Structures are given as C-alpha cells and as structure tokens.
Amino acid sequence: MAEALNVAERLDGAAILAMHRTLMADHMPSAAGRWREEAVWIGGSARSPHGATYVAPVHTRVPDAIDDLAVFMAREDVPVLAQAALTHAQFESIHPFPDGTGRTGRALLHAQLRHGGLAREAIVPVSAGLLTDTDRYFRALSVYRDGDAEPIVVEVADAVFPALASSRRLIADVSDTRAGWGERIRARRGAAAWALADLLTTRPVVDVRLVADRLGITTVNARLAVDRLVEDGVLTQVGNGARDRVWQAAEVLDAMDRFAARSRHRVV
Incomplete structure (x- = not known):
C-alpha cells in the first residue's frame, strides 16, 4: 500500500493504473496495470449477470469514466473527506479492474486524504472501518448508485475518527516500545x-x-x-x-x- 501511494503523485488514470500494477504485479501479472476488458457484475451467477444486484459499465467506457472521475478529484470546491467518499463510491461503481478494484480503491482513498492534507505520513485505516459493517457499507453504495450520495459520505466520515484514534494509539505504542529499547541496548x-x-x-x-x-x-x-x-x-x-x-x-x-x-x- 505504501508503494502504491508513492506512485500516486497525481490523482489521474495513469496513477490509478500504477497503483494497480504495484498492488497486483505478483498476483495477476498479465492484467496488472490494465483496465478490464470484460463485463463485471455483483450478484447473480459467475456465468451470467442475470439476477445481479449491480452491473458495472461496459468495459469500453471505463477509460472515459476514469477520466471523468479524475476531473472530479481535481476539484477544489468540495470538502476533501466528502470528495474522497464520493470518489470511492464512483470508483467502485466503475469497477475498472477484473480483480484488485477493492484494494486499488482503498489506495486511492488514502491517496486523496494525503493529497488533500488530511493525512501526511501514516495510512489511516479508513477502509478497514468501512468494512466493519459490510451490509451497511454495501447499502450505502447501492443507494449512491440510485442517486443518494449522503449515506456513503456518512459511512466514510464515521470510519475516519476511530481510525485516527487507533492510528494515534499505534504511534504511541511503538514510541513507548522504542523508548524501552533505549534502556536495553x-x-x-x-x-x-x-x-x-x-x-x-x-x-x-x-x-x-x-x-x-x-x-x-x-x-x-x-x-x-x-x-x-x-x-x-x-x-x-x-x-x-x-x-x-x-x-x-x-x-x-x-x-x-x-x-x-x-x-x-x-x-x-
């Protein structure tokens, strides 16, 4: 994840591909860093989208959809946290990769928080907080796709504050450990x-x-x-x-x- 963030100097399609390449190179080298070339859907069966709860855009529309998302990420008139939440929901809805969309989306979320100045060094585990109640999280994504953006913004905001507290606790625990070593080395x-x-x-x-x-x-x-x-x-x-x-x-x-x-x- 840290390496993926390091390649994201700009929040655009090229940066997203670089993130995916970094995260997936060992897992699926043939598709790492490339937009999907097949249909994807949620629910239904593995063979057909019949009965699926959501069908992502046809793969030929993915590059333009990502370019449109990059324009939104570049806006400076939207609060960073809300912007990151909406970007996350839209990215998951585009679902630009056959595998690794989730982990790339998490890297993108953290990259936005860093670019927006809300996180300078540590990777705040916002995405982990989102997934503590997966039913509520997926409901928020579903209603976002129906046109209601508020629930996903609330979900991300609710995940941030305990994540920050947990990160501060980790920093304190590691600092105390390092101080203790000073008396033993x-x-x-x-x-x-x-x-x-x-x-x-x-x-x-x-x-x-x-x-x-x-x-x-x-x-x-x-x-x-x-x-x-x-x-x-x-x-x-x-x-x-x-x-x-x-x-x-x-x-x-x-x-x-x-x-x-x-x-x-x-x-x-």
Whole structure:
C-alpha cells in the first residue's frame, strides 16, 4: 500500500493504473496495470449477470469514466473527506479492474486524504472501518448508485475518527516500545544497532540484506547490528533455519496486531 501511494503523485488514470500494477504485479501479472476488458457484475451467477444486484459499465467506457472521475478529484470546491467518499463510491461503481478494484480503491482513498492534507505520513485505516459493517457499507453504495450520495459520505466520515484514534494509539505504542529499547541496548552511541532499532519501528521484520540496504552499511556490519539486538532482547529469529534467516521485533508486531484488531471493530 505504501508503494502504491508513492506512485500516486497525481490523482489521474495513469496513477490509478500504477497503483494497480504495484498492488497486483505478483498476483495477476498479465492484467496488472490494465483496465478490464470484460463485463463485471455483483450478484447473480459467475456465468451470467442475470439476477445481479449491480452491473458495472461496459468495459469500453471505463477509460472515459476514469477520466471523468479524475476531473472530479481535481476539484477544489468540495470538502476533501466528502470528495474522497464520493470518489470511492464512483470508483467502485466503475469497477475498472477484473480483480484488485477493492484494494486499488482503498489506495486511492488514502491517496486523496494525503493529497488533500488530511493525512501526511501514516495510512489511516479508513477502509478497514468501512468494512466493519459490510451490509451497511454495501447499502450505502447501492443507494449512491440510485442517486443518494449522503449515506456513503456518512459511512466514510464515521470510519475516519476511530481510525485516527487507533492510528494515534499505534504511534504511541511503538514510541513507548522504542523508548524501552533505549534502556536495553548496550551498543555504543552511534553504532549501527541504534539505527537498526529506529528502522524496526517501521520495518519490524528484517534480514541482513534489508538492514544493509536501508542503513547503507556492509552486510558484515548489518549482521553485527542484528546480533547486538538479538542479545539485548529486541530481535528474535523467525524459525530455526541456518540460511536466509529473518528476525522480528515481536513487540512492534504485537502493537500492530492490536492495531489491526481495533481497525476491525468500529464503535457505533
């Protein structure tokens, strides 16, 4: 998701394709970064849209529909949160990809919040809040397609505030963990182990190659830094293999697990 946001310097069709390519390259490389070329629908059967609750626009209309959506995203006379909610509903209605529309739509939602200045660094889990009550969420999308935009704006707005609170809690938990490491790490000041400790707050699972690359040090020094933090109880090895070893900062992962659990439960 972070990489998808990084490619979204502009909110337009090219950025959306780049997001999809980043998110889906490993899952469906032949279709990643390309608009769909087939019909899609919700409900009915896999073979026919007969009885479907919604049929998306014919695939030949997708590029123009996305261009029209990009014009809306560029407007500056709509409040950012409402604009992001309406963009999300319209994007899901266009359904521009055969697979990955949902995750690309979530990336687009976060990109809008970032471009609008509502989120500068963290990815606020708004989309997770939307999906805590899927029936209500899908009803909001359905009535949007019938011409009533208010419910989906309310849904997104209601998802934002608990998401912000959960994100702040995560930041506090990780900051407290990092502060605690400061009393346990026995490396000299300026040693690579301290830079590795900082890295672990955002990348809690590492191997020697990643540490060397991110810190700009040799693999020998990276291994020494890892060994130091293992001895000081900050890192633990994942598994017992002797090759391709990976280490994790369990305390940061625990904080992230609590964050994920909170994101799935929205207070109503």
